[in-house]
Amino acid sequence: MRSRRTSLGILLLIVASAAAQYRDALPGYRYEFPRDHFNHPDFQTEWWYYTGNVKSADGHRFGFELTFFRQGVDRDVRKNTAWDLRELYFAHLALSDLDGGKFFHAERANRAGPGIAGASKTENRIWNGNWQTTWRSGEQTLEAIDARFQLHFTLRAAKPPVIHGENGVSQKANGAGRASHYISLTRLTTDGEVELGGRKFQVTGSSWMDHEFFTHQLEPDQAGWDWMSVQLDDNTELMLFNMRRKDGSMDAFSAGTFVDARGNTVHLKKNDFTLEPAGENWTSRETGAIYPTRWKISIPKLGIQLESSTLLATQELAGSAKLVPAYWEGAISLNGHKGAAPIHGAGYLEMTGYGRPVEELR
Numbered sequence: 001m002r003s004r005r006t007s008l009g010i011l012l013l014i015v016a017s018a019a020a021q022y023r024d025a026l027p028g029y030r031y032e033f034p035r036d037h038f039n040h041p042d043f044q045t046e047w048w049y050y051t052g053n054v055k056s057a058d059g060h061r062f063g064f065e066l067t068f069f070r071q072g073v074d075r076d077v078r079k080n081t082a083w084d085l086r087e088l089y090f091a092h093l094a095l096s097d098l099d100g101g102k103f104f105h106a107e108r109a110n111r112a113g114p115g116i117a118g119a120s121k122t123e124n125r126i127w128n129g130n131w132q133t134t135w136r137s138g139e140q141t142l143e144a145i146d147a148r149f150q151l152h153f154t155l156r157a158a159k160p161p162v163i164h165g166e167n168g169v170s171q172k173a174n175g176a177g178r179a180s181h182y183i184s185l186t187r188l189t190t191d192g193e194v195e196l197g198g199r200k201f202q203v204t205g206s207s208w209m210d211h212e213f214f215t216h217q218l219e220p221d222q223a224g225w226d227w228m229s230v231q232l233d234d235n236t237e238l239m240l241f242n243m244r245r246k247d248g249s250m251d252a253f254s255a256g257t258f259v260d261a262r263g264n265t266v267h268l269k270k271n272d273f274t275l276e277p278a279g280e281n282w283t284s285r286e287t288g289a290i291y292p293t294r295w296k297i298s299i300p301k302l303g304i305q306l307e308s309s310t311l312l313a314t315q316e317l318a319g320s321a322k323l324v325p326a327y328w329e330g331a332i333s334l335n336g337h338k339g340a341a342p343i344h345g346a347g348y349l350e351m352t353g354y355g356r357p358v359e360e361l362r
Contacts, residue, residue, distance in 0.1 A: 031183070045217075047210075048209065051329070054206075061098040085111055088110070092317060093105065131145070174253070221247075224244050224354065225352055228240050238347075274298045297336070305338075332346070
């Protein structure tokens with residue numbers, strides 16, 4: 001969902017006081033590419049989420065996540081030196097060694113400074129230190145270096161960008177501006193290298209990129225969200241999210257998108273689908289949060305019935321800083337039926353607000 005991803009917007013206690021300086025996400029926005037793949041400083045919060053499933057020639061499976069967050073702090077145009085604090089940049093990096101049964105994650109925070117972090121159409125890249133993605137000639141190069149592992153990938157979009165929601169906005173609550181502008185590249189063919197434990201794995205697979213920009217944060221009665229990206233083996237994709245209320249109900253603005261083999265989209269409203277836990281949980285020793293790790297999906301009007309599972313339950317990103325909300329984001333596999341035909345797929349699942357409501361961290 002990716003006003004789901006306030007893991008940046010709620011990171012900071014200062015966002016509410018600065019929000020009036022920024023634009024709201026409103027219907028009628030005119031998207032333009034490649035411009036809209038990069039930064040939108042008129043909006044307070046923005047993120048780029050890369051997730052994917054890859055494997056080596058001998059079948060060793062990995063999931064990965066690389067995310068970049070931009071948080072507006074002050075739009076004062078009089079600030080014009082490299083060290084003026086106008087925006088903060090955060091990034092999360094994770095590697096799921098699905099066959100090795102291990103999960104690694106890291107995070108970082110920087111101001112833009114003299115080129116330390118940023119998102120630039122002029123430079124055709126998004127970066128935070130030596131974690132970056134660079135756009136060149138219809139493909140992206142993704143690089144991330146950690147003391148324990150490294151990722152070096154080339155990503156190529158097999159389909160055009162998908163714009164989620166209706167009238168150019170993905171609505172998250174009732175009222176004008178309580179929304180985001182939400183773009184995805186739903187099938188990125190991926191090849192490259194994973195370096196882990198002194199070994200280099202040449203890998204291939206598929207990735208997904210989400211990009212959202214907005215200003216409004218969660219409503220006080222919204223506790224968190226469940227979001228899922230799905231890449232099915234018939235060359236179709238799904239994005240679904242539930243907005244969870246504190247009373248346990250699902251918000252009416254929960255929604256999704258189905259992408260057919262040609263890249264055409266179908267908007268899914270809350271009543272068009274169900275995304276429900278299927279009775280398998282994992283409890284975090286670090287945060288005490290209980291996450292449902294098996295889910296059922298039903299989309300009657302598309303004839304889709306799926307069940308997701310994961311090889312690795314321990315895919316929680318629990319930040320070292322107390323202002324960073326813990327969330328579970330990990331690689332999943334899916335099995336089920338589309339009509340009478342069996343279908344399989346892979347994807348990523350994100351769950352927030354299970355330790356405590358996201359809103360409490362403001």
